Amino acid sequence: MRRQRRSAQRDALVAIMERDRRLISAQELHTNLRSAGAEISLATVYRHLVSLSEKGEIHAVHSRDGDVLYRRCGDSIHHHLRCHGCGRTEEIAAQVEQGAMLLAAADAGYDDVELTVDLAGRCAACRSCEEQDLPGH
Template structure:
């Protein structure tokens, strides 16, 4: 699994945007890798568990993956047109999640926040 996991991570590290498991699988097969789609999914999950890969659900509900740019906890601002992604800190979100959890008696709070919009470049291109 380590060899497959490293190969999947390498594909993601050479792409700036989020990619689906199917995208990663297709690229690896096109490059001649003998890997199955199930192995790609397992490798992606393992990389997510280790904090080496970010995962989010796009507007269509599909899970997409990207190599982490930062090891610290972060959120994403994603352009729904071109896929440009910016990692952002969210201290207000962190405090809110802890407060809401505590209000309801929850501990060990985790959360995921993804913000979708249109980046400046895509906005400019649409107004031309």
Template sequence: MTSQSPVRRTRQQLAIREALAGRSDFVAAQQLHASMVSGGHKVGLATVYRALQSFDEAGEVDSIVTEAGETLYRACETPRHHHHLVCRECGRTEEIDGPEVEAWTARVAADHGFSEVEHTAEIFGRCLDCAA
């Protein structure tokens, strides 16, 4: 892996990152924007979208795609590759390691002659509190 120089962030991007870090759940860009505006920040929705996409590309946030196809974001707690177990009712999220997923991915890729594969695996269900 090559070393990259740190990305310089604008004042608005830093405010967006701070707003995201203040949450423990995954959030859509529109939700984050609305909470920032109601908190007195002057930031456009397009700026929030661009910042979140930039953070995601830089590996600075976790992102998941819901069953409905919407991308949700949250501040990344673990810099290493990991997966998420997400409650579809309350949004509670657990970061999980998935050695079985990693082994399966490598095996399937090799079986089909693929290399340099990337993947995401998100598991959606109901947490114990919501199931009670």
């Protein structure tokens, strides 16, 4: 019974991430789940996020402020490119580079290798907002 409820909560969590494919914090997910009527603790949200990211169903990215953000991504191998203004996130295809790095790791005798290279910047929308705010230039 308990397990069933747990997995229903996990499904609800994944559904939110499916709908909104940006990097999202555990706190924000918790707030979304609570406002959707789910009785779930922040600790449980964290547990689900950790186990989902261990299974590779979601990706974890460290933000500049040191927070861990999560995203439900596509299946392709990619880097994340995140705007630190608005939080929008792009997947940057990186098969070739990552494939070569993973091969190098395999050559070194490692398996279960995880490669994370993440990029952050300012998206065009945020940039044009800021430029409009600047007087003159």
